[in-house]
Amino acid sequence: MAAEEHVAEHAPTAGEYISHHLTHLTSRAQTGIADFSLSDPVLKLDSLFFSILLGVLGCFLLWSVARRVTSGVPGRMQAAIEFLVEMVDTQAKGIVHNEESRKVVAPLALTSFVWIFLLNAMDLLPLDLLPTLWAKIYGAMGHDPAHAYLRIVPTADLSVTLGMSFTVLLACIYYSIKIKGLGGWIAELFSAPFHAHGPAAILLAPINFTLQIIEFAAKTISHGMRLFGNMFAGELVFMLIALMGAVGFGSFGGIALWFGQIIAGTAWAIFHILIITLQAFIFMMLTLVYVGQAHDKH
Numbered sequence: 403m404a405a406e407e408h409v410a411e412h413a414p415t416a417g418e419y420i421s422h423h424l425t426h427l428t429s430r431a432q433t434g435i436a437d438f439s440l441s442d443p444v445l446k447l448d449s450l451f452f453s454i455l456l457g458v459l460g461c462f463l464l465w466s467v468a469r470r471v472t473s474g475v476p477g478r479m480q481a482a483i484e485f486l487v488e489m490v491d492t493q494a495k496g497i498v499h500n501e502e503s504r505k506v507v508a509p510l511a512l513t514s515f516v517w518i519f520l521l522n523a524m525d526l527l528p529l530d531l532l533p534t535l536w537a538k539i540y541g542a543m544g545h546d547p548a549h550a551y552l553r554i555v556p557t558a559d560l561s562v563t564l565g566m567s568f569t570v571l572l573a574c575i576y577y578s579i580k581i582k583g584l585g586g587w588i589a590e591l592f593s594a595p596f597h598a599h600g601p602a603a604i605l606l607a608p609i610n611f612t613l614q615i616i617e618f619a620a621k622t623i624s625h626g627m628r629l630f631g632n633m634f635a636g637e638l639v640f641m642l643i644a645l646m647g648a649v650g651f652g653s654f655g656g657i658a659l660w661f662g663q664i665i666a667g668t669a670w671a672i673f674h675i676l677i678i679t680l681q682a683f684i685f686m687m688l689t690l691v692y693v694g695q696a697h698d699k700h
Contacts, residue, residue: 419641420642425454426449426559434594446553448556449561452556459515464483486516489678490511493686497694498690499582503580503693511690521556522679522681524554558633562630564630564631566629570700573696577696592611623683633681646660
């Protein structure tokens with residue numbers, strides 16, 4: 403009886419459970435909602451680790467398939483990669499009409515799709531599997547396991563998705579300057595979308611420039627926020643489903659919730675396969691669209 407009371411006393415509440423799973427493993431404690439310290443930046447070590455690991459894994463996967471490619475009957479993996487490459491190439495040809503640019507933009511889009519798909523797929527692992535293993539390792543190192551934080555889905559981290567979208571912004575600026583020239587691009591910033599001549603052009607120049615900056619910012623933020631929002635919501639749903647099982651174990655009458663957790667978790671995981679694929683595809687397509695727009699004159 404005393405042991406049961408001890409466990410119940412220290413068992414986390416639903417809010418504490420979710421809060422724990424939403425806390426990153428960081429290089430230092432964050433001082434506020436946003437911490438932009440340059441001298442001692444806050445590094446989200448878990449997001450960095452899994453992003454780099456899966457990026458290397460994705461590159462190795464594509465390289466290994468390319469190394470063993472055959473002109474005969476392809477295996478399943480080769481057929482899947484060939485289908486993916488052909489799909490990206492077809493989309494790139496329809497959006498980016500500059501053949502020279504497509505030599506870089508199409509691989510960029512392919513890389514983003516594969517990388518984001520792998521990052522999103524981490525959400526399909528059992529919710530407590532890696533965090534529990536990390537807590538045991540953290541405790542064995544002499545630290546408090548209760549403070550062993552680990553988030554395994556990098557695309558549910560806004561800093562990661564905004565970093566990706568900011569990279570796409572840099573690519574858009576690069577191709578705008580490359581295609582139109584530095585002078586042509588700067589002139590476009592002050593002349594579009596309200597094209598005018600004479601004195602009216604001078605009056606409208608600040609308005610045009612402001613609208614252009616707003617457009618760049620809106621596209622970049624929405625590009626990253628869309629991916630983050632969907633993956634964060636999916637991760638949160640998995641946490642809520644996991645809590646159903648915790649309630650089921652807590653009482654005999656709630657055992658039905660444990661079975662409900664299995665059914666709901668399986669159904670959501672199957673549906674989530676579509677979500678993680680669709681989100682990777684949308685990010686890839688928007689990358690092609692934004693870079694394609696950088697080639698067009700407004």
